Amino acid sequence: MRPSQSPRKSKDGAPAPADAAQGRQYAVSLLARRDHSRHELRAKLTRKFGAALWLDEVLAWCEEQGFLDDRRFAGFFVRSRIERGQGPLRIRAELQQKGVGEALVTEALSEAECDxxxxxxxxxxxxxxxxxxxxxxxxxxxxxxxxxxxxxxxxxxxxxxxxxxx
Structure with missing residues (x-):
């Protein structure tokens, strides 16, 4: 872990409590690199900050700003996997593993219009x-x-x- 990414420590050595602003900043930095599903982003935020009370607030904020969209994520994911030569069963399984809902998975696969x-x-x-x-x-x-x-x-x-x- 780079020094700039290490969690802040309080005087007693325990991780300092993070606030929603830090969570938003970290979420935006993750989403700037690539799209994530809501489930993936929640898991990464939880891994970084623990089970903070403000996680749902940060996720909702990301959705309101248009940074986080499971439908868009599923569409991009399906297209990228088709370009890699993967079939619908594998794509469906990977999307479900990433926490995308069944309805969105089905919609993304049908919108891909792949033969x-x-x-x-x-x-x-x-x-x-x-x-x-x-x-x-x-x-x-x-x-x-x-x-x-x-x-x-x-x-x-x-x-x-x-x-x-x-």
């Missing part, structure tokens, strides 16, 4: 140049796609497309 079948085919083609020669290779390619977050239908479609192209 998951084409993406699975593209990802498979980048990783494996040729269609599977035997069952063992086919299982390996299916595991790869499912690990990336594509469902069985999308994975089998990608394998079929790869076989047709070859």
């Amino acid at each position: 998951w079948f084409s993406l699975a085919t593209e990802v498979l083609g980048r990783r494996f140049r040729h269609p599977p020669a035997d069952q063992k290779e086919k299982a390996k390619q299916l595991r790869f796609l499912q690990g990336r977050g594509f469902d069985a239908e999308q994975s089998f479609h990608a394998l079929d497309q790869q076989r047709e192209q070859d």
